Each structure stands twice: as structure tokens, then as C-alpha cells.
Amino acid sequence: MKVVAQNRKAYHDYSIEETAEAGIQLLGTEVKSLRDGKANLKDSYVLIKDTEAFLFNCHISPYTHGNIMNHDPVRTRKLLLHSKEIERLKGKMQQKGYTLVPLKIYFKGSYVKVEIGLAKGKREYEKRETIKEREARRDIERAMKDR
Numbered sequence: 793m794k795v796v797a798q799n800r801k802a803y804h805d806y807s808i809e810e811t812a813e814a815g816i817q818l819l820g821t822e823v824k825s826l827r828d829g830k831a832n833l834k835d836s837y838v839l840i841k842d843t844e845a846f847l848f849n850c851h852i853s854p855y856t857h858g859n860i861m862n863h864d865p866v867r868t869r870k871l872l873l874h875s876k877e878i879e880r881l882k883g884k885m886q887q888k889g890y891t892l893v894p895l896k897i898y899f900k901g902s903y904v905k906v907e908i909g910l911a912k913g914k915r916e917y918e919k920r921e922t923i924k925e926r927e928a929r930r931d932i933e934r935a936m937k938d939r
Contacts, residue, residue, distance in 0.1 A: 793898050793899065793900055794898060794899045795898045796826050796829055796831050796897045796899065796904075797829075797832060797833050797896060797897045798833070798895070799833035799836070799893065799894055799895050799896065802833075802894075802895055802909065802911065803895075804919060804922070805913065805914060806912060806913055806914060807911065807914055807918070808893075808895070808909040809890075809909075809910050809912060810884075810910040811895065811907055811909045811910075812873070812877060812881065812910075813907055813908075814872055814905065814908055815872030815873075815904070815905060816847065816871055816904050816906050817869055817871075818852075818869065818904060821861075821863050822852050822855075824857075825854065826852060826897065826904055827899075828855075828856075831851065831853070831897055833850055833894050833896070834851075835849050836848060836851075837849065837891065837892065837894070838871065838892035838894060838908050839892070840878060840885065840892070843878060843879075844878070845870070845873055845878055845892075846868050846869065847868065847869045847871055847894060847906065850869060850894065851865050851866050852865060871908070881910065885910070889912050889913060890910055890911065890912055892908050892909070892910060893908065893909050893911045894906050894907070894908050895907045
């Protein structure tokens with residue numbers, strides 16, 4: 793599994809409660825650009841319209857060896873999920889404060905996959921607590937390593 797892009801900010805801004813794997817509908821030059829590792833998930837999100845899921849604001853750079861028919865870098869891309877999964881995620885999203893956030897784009901064999909997470913926004917004090925816990929965990933690991 794080759795990870796192309798990760799959304800590290802999502803883990804800072806949201807508490808991820810559940811994850812799902814989805815395929816993504818791409819053009820040929822987009823796949824080639826992803827193989828070069830040129831993607832960015834910052835500020836991207838997933839919306840469900842009717843019975844389809846779409847990925848918005850995901851930036852995949854134009855392929856360097858492409859011609860004038862190259863793709864639009866931030867176009868809306870359709871996510872490939874089973875209808876039951878879409879309905880389940882749609883039901884959970886209707887609860888207060890939940891959203892779908894792409895966490896990472898990766899290759900699984902020759903297919904491009906997107907890991908999406910059902911997320912709930914963190915408040916400022918929750919973000920600070922998370923940072924304190926992470927630092928405490930690192931200190932404990934350092935102390936155990938030195939022993």
C-alpha cells in the first residue's frame with residue numbers, strides 16, 4: 793500500500809469516529825500525477841448528494857508530461873461506494889456536528905483508494921488536551937527507552 797497524500801490536519805481538527813474505504817473516479821492524467829505523489833488533501837471534504845458521494849477541493853496537480861487536455865486540479869470527483877454504505881454514512885452525518893473528511897489517498901494494487909472518516913469537530917480545549925496527551929506519551933516512551 794503506497795500512501796500518496798495524508799490529511800494530518802484532520803486528526804488535529806476533528807475526532808475521527810469511524811473510517812471507510814472508497815474508490816475514486818479519476819482521469820488518466822490524474823492517476824499518473826498521483827503516481828508521482830502530487831496530491832493535497834488540505835481543506836478537502838466529502839458531501840453526499842442524493843445517492844452519490846463527491847470529493848471537493850482535493851488538489852491533484854496537472855501531469856507534467858500531459859498535453860493541453862490536462863485535467864482541472866481541483867475538480868469535483870465522484871467517490872465509489874456501495875449504496876448501503878452511502879445510506880449508512882448519510883444517516884450518521886445527519887446527526888449534529890458530524891462531517892465526512894478524507895484522511896488519505898493511497899494505491900491498493902493498481903487502484904486508487906480514499907480513506908474517509910466520519911468526524912466530529914473538536915473544540916479548542918480538546919485540541920490542547922490532545923497535544924498534552926501526545927507529549928506525555930512521548931516522555932514516557934523516552935523514559936522507558938533510557939531504562
